[in-house]
Amino acid sequence: MSVLNGTLVHPDCRHFRGDIPCRPNKEHGYQCAGCPVYAPVQQRILIIKLGAIGDVIRTTPLLRRLRQEYPNSKITWLTLTPAILPAGAIDEILRLDLPSVLHLQAREFDLLFNLDKDKEACALHDSIRATQKFGYTLHPNGVAWPGNQLANHKFLTGVFDELSQQNQKPYVQEIFELCGYEFRHEEYVFDTHQDKGYDWAALPAGRPRIGLNTGCGDRWTTRLWSDEKWIALIDKLQNAGYAPVLLGGTAEDERNQRLHAATGAAYLGTFPLEQFINLMYQMDGIVTQVTMAMHISIALQKPTILMNNIFNPYEFDLYGRGQLVQPDRACVCFYRGSCQLGTSCMEELPAEKVFEAVRSSVHAPSLSS
Incomplete structure (x- = not known):
């Protein structure tokens, strides 16, 4: 909570933008003082999953567990394909570019999940401040490396074909375990775009x-x-x-x-x-x-x-x-x-x-x- 020129401001609110009016202010005229939808963020979570599109899609079950574990969290997702992510389920979707990197490196998170072995993803894992980090880090030799033992299994199946062929865990289960969770067959989080009103009259019926x-x-x-x-x-x-x-x-x-x-x-x-x-x-x-x-x-x-x-x-x-x-x-x-x-x-x-x-x-x- 802060007071600026006598005006109460809640920069910790999930709705607060900082550069433009928040949606509750724009749509209902609410200000922070007495705001009925004030939603203080208790955990700040960053997911780094850049691409490809399919891998981004099949990582979305993690959102269900994070919302269950941290219902008052603010989730930020950094990716190369922001359009594929369900905007309603993620508080902040950022495209990997220089402005986003500079922005993230100036912030601090409670949880950071880097789920990619791309060198830029590993470098971000190392350069962004977070209380707890999961996934892949950058080895001094400049290659991806497990950030902790939870990442060992997924890392090894990705660098040795023999271990990959022996693996009997689905990808989503591997991702959950890398993040420290047991996979309970959480479904994907995805937008059907049914609200767009596309005309499919040419499709066969009956x-x-x-x-x-x-x-x-x-x-x-x-x-x-x-x-x-x-x-x-x-x-x-x-x-x-x-x-x-x-x-x-x-x-x-x-x-x-x-x-x-x-x-x-x-x-x-x-x-x-x-x-x-x-x-x-x-x-x-x-x-x-x-x-x-x-x-x-x-x-x-x-x-x-x-x-x-x-x-x-x-x-x-x-x-x-x-x-x-x-x-x-x-x-x-x-x-x-x-x-x-x-x-x-x-x-x-x-x-x-x-x-x-x-x-x-x-x-x-x-x-x-």
Whole structure:
């Protein structure tokens, strides 16, 4: 509490901005003296999770535990992708840039969680003042290093393939344990963007919509499934009473145009991220490989049929919705972008296997004989 020129000011209030009027003042004319929504911050918490988008999304369950443990806290999140975070669940979302770094280095926090091994994230862990710190620090040799023993497991599985392959903990559980918490299957915190009023009149109606995310990014192309496999899956879905909907970004547009022309499966085109998220929200189930759409699907609590080959299957928690399916031939290309055998084992994943996973996860109104 401070008094400036005879006016009471609460800089410790969650609503207080310091540079502009707070929302209660703007909307209701409240001032600090006698303010009915005064909310003093008891803990200041900083999360450093920069990217990629999928990793940011699957870190959001931590917000549920922090709100439970510290209901009167102010949570700040530093990231490279602020638009993906649910603004209503986080008090302050900052993009990683020089102004944010200077700002954070002048502040002090009660808890700091650095969940990235990027060198800039580790340097921030070391340079920002906090009473307790969790996650990764910067080793004197200039590389990431566990900040305490809680970070050892996640650190080691990230630097040795053999340990990563032996790991049987889902990513979210590893993150919780790194922060000193037991994972209790807290759900993601995510914005469906349903309030935006997007018009989806062109979507098929009257049948369960199965979103088919046909791409996987350009880093690990060993995950790609051929057009022939997608066409076979689409035919099976259509014959069983489902309505397949092709999903993807600009990188998948050409493929999706081909698949649409070959099968008549619905394809509405490409969209900005928020609209794409809401399009996925319209689906009754999602078929995807390990990519951003997988994280979005899980966050939207959709039955997710996850096609995986090069990653440890224990890494993924589908929260009891959907199934993980893998090729009939064991993959030997752990975290590799090109296949050591010349032909990706994804071609050994039959369309029938994916279809059966859809059928057991999303009820179809009628099945062909």
